[in-house]
Amino acid sequence: MKDKEKVSCFSLKPSHFRDLWLLDQKVTFLNHGSFGACPKAVxxxxxxxxxxxxxxxxxxxxxxxxxxxxxxxxxxxxxxxxxxxxxxxxxxxxxxxxxxxxxxxxxxxxxxxxxxxxxxxxxxxxxxxxxxxxxxxxxxxxxxxxxxxxxxxxxxxxxxxxxxxxxxxxxxxxxxxxxxxxxxxxxxxxxxxxxxxxxxxxxxxxxxxxxxxxxxxxxxxxxxxxxxxxxxxxxxxxxxxxxxxxxxxxxxxxxxxxxxxxxxxxxxxxxxxxxxxxxxxxxxxxxxxLGALLPGGWDELRQRNHQLVLEARKLLCEALEVLPPCPDDTIGSMAVIPMPAALENRNFISVRDELFDRFNIQVQIVPWQETPKLLVRISAQIYNTIEEYEYLGRAIAQLLQR
Missing domain, CATH: 3.40.640.10 (Type I PLP-dependent aspartate aminotransferase-like (Major domain))
Structure with missing residues (x-):
């Protein structure tokens, strides 16, 4: 990993909720949807x-x-x-x-x-x-x-x-x-x-x-x-x-x-x-x-995660110059963003692994049957912050430069 990439990763300010999980502090974990993550108290x-x-x-x-x-x-x-x-x-x-x-x-x-x-x-x-x-x-x-x-x-x-x-x-x-x-x-x-x-x-x-x-x-x-x-x-x-x-x-x-x-x-x-x-x-x-983490209980938690994923999707779509592929009301706490055409012929596993190996980002890359051929799927849980998705956008931009 290059020095400037290390700085970009480690300078992220984590959510205080992150301490309630065992998640590796060095990893930007944007893939709660695949296997979840269990809090320390549970x-x-x-x-x-x-x-x-x-x-x-x-x-x-x-x-x-x-x-x-x-x-x-x-x-x-x-x-x-x-x-x-x-x-x-x-x-x-x-x-x-x-x-x-x-x-x-x-x-x-x-x-x-x-x-x-x-x-x-x-x-x-x-x-x-x-x-x-x-x-x-x-x-x-x-x-x-x-x-x-x-x-x-x-x-x-x-x-x-x-x-x-x-x-x-x-x-x-x-x-x-x-x-x-x-x-x-x-x-x-x-x-x-x-x-x-x-x-x-x-x-x-x-x-x-x-x-x-x-x-x-x-x-x-x-x-x-x-x-x-x-x-x-x-x-x-x-x-x-x-x-x-x-x-x-x-x-x-x-x-x-x-x-x-x-x-x-x-x-x-x-x-x-x-x-x-x-x-x-x-x-x-x-x-x-989880129902006790926010004053509004589960309703507030679900709404908070939904709003975060919408904000993150908008940010990434603008950064990658792509359009949102579906309306806001059709997604919950996960969203996919089309990868730019320059990456669509890349193998999804190689893209996922490069994001992890070079940038310490854990995110799901999804192959799709038609255009767009490659999707990045982000998750939003209470321990995530908008800065983490900004960092993902910068990392994908570096992949494009290569």
Whole structure:
């Protein structure tokens, strides 16, 4: 790294909120969206729970584990606007998507609808199911750049047919950071007899959720991203009338449990074998911790992050002389900016690695299917400052000079 680049990086004034996380102070971390980051206080709770487990494993799993899981589920249900009876914990949203897809029975005449913005891991799961069952994956082409959310709505509904059995849709797209008009889509699809599986990986903590109002058939979301719980914490929501059909990927003791105080849905998902459940148990602490950082609680936090990402996007678009690719109301706490044409033929991994190796900037570089071929995806969390995005703009300018 050149000396002048070191000065540019280390002269940044960090947010005082940064001290609440373990993040490397030498790195300009603008990629909260990929894996999240867990605050020190939440990690301390997890460490205490792990000690509690290891001090007396048998007592923990036979007496203490279930009340702790139930309490965490109850707090999470309140946060996402659902009944606790309709939620189970899973390690990540990809597991939630796979659990639903592997449980449903598809036939060769069935169509499964998704979009060209769908997360690669979940698209792979769709292709796997199609290869096993003969069902056809239909891809709605949502335009990008985008002029309005109405284009999302129209693009998806145009591909619905009498054979459409299920629609797998993002709530917030990973590649492009778009918020889909979910409630409107779910309602329209239900009226056409199409069930909905929502990949809400980025939504909890970024958006104010009310799963009762959304009324999707299935919804899965991560707690380790914008909710800032430890890694390995996510949830799967299944509408009550569909729960008997959905089984976990691992069949274990719950499959023949004689208990009647809980549904088979929860009994099967809650215990799939011995693992470390402490990430789930920390979800209430994460909700409480982030909700106490600002006077206005979660509402203020979400709005603050949204405003910061809009300001950062405007700054970067002006610095790189490109246009914003979508309206302000279609993004939450993540945004993508088209890379200048001079960089569009670069490999996205090489650009990402050069920004890190030369400038200590951690940011997501996204390859796109059409022009613009390369996007830089920024995230805005409470520990970020506008100066960090200015530094990113200067770094990309230096890449252009080369």
């Amino acid at each position: 990690l301390a709770v997890q460490e205490r729970l792990r000690s509690q487990l290891e001090q007396e494993p048998l007592r923990f799993f036979t007496r203490e584990w279930e009340p702790l899981i139930d309490e965490a589920r109850s707090k999470l249900a309140t946060f996402v606007g659902a009944d606790a009876e309709d939620l189970v914990f899973v390690p990540n949203a990809t597991t939630g998507v796979n659990s639903v897809l592997r449980s449903l029975v598809f036939h060769p005449e069935d169509e499964i609808l998704t979009t060209n913005h769908e997360y690669n891991a979940c698209r792979n799961a769709l292709d796997f199911i199609a290869s096993r069952t003969g069902a056809r994956v239909v891809v709605a082409k949502v335009p990008f750049p985008l002029e309005s959310s109405q284009q999302i709505f129209e693009a998806i509904l145009e591909r619905v047919s009498s054979k459409t059995r299920l629609a797998l849709l993002d709530h917030v797209t990973s590649q492009t950071g778009l918020i889909f008009p979910l409630q409107q889509l779910v309602q329209e699809l239900q009226e056409r007899g199409v069930d909905t599986l929502i990949d809400g990986a980025h939504a909890p903590g970024m958006l104010a959720l009310n799963l009762r109002e959304i009324n999707a058939t299935y919804y899965t979301g991560n707690c380790h991203k914008w909710l800032c719980a430890p890694k390995g914490a996510a949830f799967l929501y299944v509408r009550r009338d569909k729960q008997s059909e959905i089984r976990p990927l691992t069949i274990s003791h719950g499959a023949n449990s004689p208990r009647t105080d809980k549904s088979c849905f929860q009994l099967e998902f809650d215990w799939m074998g011995t693992d470390d459940p402490t990430a789930y148990m920390c979800v209430p602490e994460a909700i409480a911790f």
